[in-house]
Amino acid sequence: MKKLVETLNETFNNSFEVDDISKVEIDSRNIKEGDLFFAINNGKNYIAEVLEKKASFVICDDQKWSGNKKVLVVEDTVKAMQLLAKNYRKKLKIKIVGITGSEGKTTTKDIIHGVLSSKYQTKKTLGNHNNHIGLPLTILNLQEDDEFGVIEMGMSNKGEIPVLCDIAGIDYGVITNIGDSHLEFMINRDNVFAEKSQIKNYIDSDKLFLFGDDVYLKNLKGNKIGFNLENNFIIRNYKETPNGVDFILNNKNYSFKLNGKHNCINASMGVAIGLSLGLTSSEIQKGLDLVNVTSMRFQKIEKNGTLYINDAYNASPVSMKASLETFDNIDFSKKKLAILADMGEMGSDEIKFHQEVLEYALKTKIDTFILMGSRMKEAMKSFNDERLIYCDTKDEIKKLISTSYKDNVILLKGSNFNHLWKII
Template sequence: MKELLKLIEEKFHKTFKIDNISKVEIDSRNIKKGDLFFAINNGRNYIENVLKTEDTIVICDDNKWKNHERVIVVEDTIKAIQSIAKDYRKRLNIKLVGITGSEGKTTTKDIIHGILSSKYKTKKTVGNYNNHIGLPFTILQLDENDEFGVIEMGMSHKGEISALCDIANIDYGVITNIGDSHLEFMINRDNVFLEKSQIKNYISEKNFFIFGDDVYLKNLSGNKIGFNENNDFVISDYSETIDGVNFSVNSNSYSFKLNGKHNCINASIGIALGLSLGLTSSEIQKGLNLVQVTPMRFQKIEKDGILYINDAYNASPVSMKASLETFNRINFSKKKLAILADMGEMGKDEIFYHEDVLNFANNTDIDTIIILGSLMKEAYKNIKSNKFILVENKDEIKKLIKNNFSDRVILLKGSNFNHLWEII
């Protein structure tokens, strides 16, 4: 990352006795020789330890380090990482794909990365580093030899998508869907759409890819992907197996290893982008086979003879229903148990949304449903069904699995703060 070192030396009028920056870090525990460390928030507490490692450089907003030869003191470290990332991106000869949407951002990012990696040197956002700190951090992981970057763009407040686009200067844009996410701050879906759709202002129509069956997105101009015949890329012949989904896009057949209609759509968006870039169907299928999916996205884990489906990284009404629908559809040849926990950031109608999910679950063929969390508990008061088991904590769930449900296939679904993975 010689170009990044050159940029920093020019920007801050300082010279360092190294030839190259090894990598950029915001977590002091990962520091190695030659790393650049941004001391964000509590990171300033670890500057001394970072500087003990040879050839490290620190950028911070703590004046007590202003005379250290390997420290650059700025007014605001977060603004500094954003500014440096924006300038660094301009120096890179790379194409960036920006992905936003209410659900499916991370999986779609993984898919597009896999597809592009079949032909190009490509990097992607690690995990879901997709906010005002995570996105510039991701850009600073790129180097001069990369050909494509696939970056996730999250938001919870107005103005955030435009700010991220301004930093990233994206070449291609994707909106996966518009759902009931972050309603605590965004109030309603109309506001979510207005914010997410800001991405279209930073790219041309031919480089814009959207789920064309979405009631909000279908009226935007761009490449539309969906099951309806009026889309530019039409999905058909969709089917589920235990191992994933089979489907066609514009009559070419594909397969993908994650279950769910929503993941078929996510994969089809990636296929549309790949086709638009000139990749062949065989290159795209090779890329789909290469996809490394971020954990806790309908992830199958077998332990002690029990098959768990861990889909519990995050949750909204749309993703809860999609997960339940997929779980319901697959023939596992065993009875099914779903564990459902609270959804976060649902706003003033949070009980209504939880009740809606429970009613949906009640109308599936899933044999037993365990519910956890204060919001689920409140919503359950209006549900009349003997299919549900209400519990107070995860220890109760573990005992129930061990004593009563060790012969089941088990779905875990809820927002990440529930830590449902602890059950496994």
């Protein structure tokens, strides 16, 4: 990464004793010889350790390291990282696709990465590195010969999307939808839309891709994808299969390995971008087949003869209902059990949102629901239905499954802080 070394010297007006950088790290445990380490938060406690591991360079805000030729001391490590990433991105010929929205960002990122990888050398955000630290880390680890980068852009407060767009220097943009995520900080959907839609200010409308059926997004200028006939890319003949979804987009047949109408929409976003960038339908389908989906997104796991569907990376009212709808529509020829846990960052109306999810759940044909978490416990009081069972802990749920429900197909859905995956 010679250009990164060049950018490092130019950004901080210095001539550092660095020949090359292998990769950029913020976790001292992952440091290998030749890495650049940003000592963020308590990372400053591990500077001596990473230098022993032969890190090429360290950037920190701890004055006691002043004078060390392998360490640059700055006023703010995170801001230094963002500035370096912004300057490095300007030196790269890569095209960046920035993805935001309330739900489906990570899966859509994985899909677009898979589609573009069928023709181009493409990198993507790893895991959930989508904030003011994770995004610049992703940018700094791009290689000079990469052709496309697919970057996830998350937010929880106002003003964050413009910062991320500015650092990433996006060429294409995607807004998956506008939902009820982060209402603890954003108060209402109008504010969520106002923030997410800031992405439109950084690209031309012909390079913006939107879910056109969304009540907020349908009036934005851009390439609209959805089921309504007013969209530029129209989804038809959506069908659930045991292996995922089949659908037609602009008169061509496609299939994708994840179940759910929401995943059909996510896949259609990837198809639309692929078509717009000149890929053939066969190249796009090849990319869809090779998509490496991030775990805990409607992930099917067989364990001790029981089929679990782990959709518990995160949760909002929209994604909860989508997951329940998908689970309800698939024919597994077995009884179905849904384990539903609390949703976070729902704001002052959090109990109302949990009640709405339970009301929706009870309209499905799903046989049983096990609930966990204080919000679900409170919301459950509004219903008198024997299909609802409450458990205080995951151990209680495991015991209940082993005694009464091990022959069921089991869906797990809730915000990540519940750690529902531990049940499996």
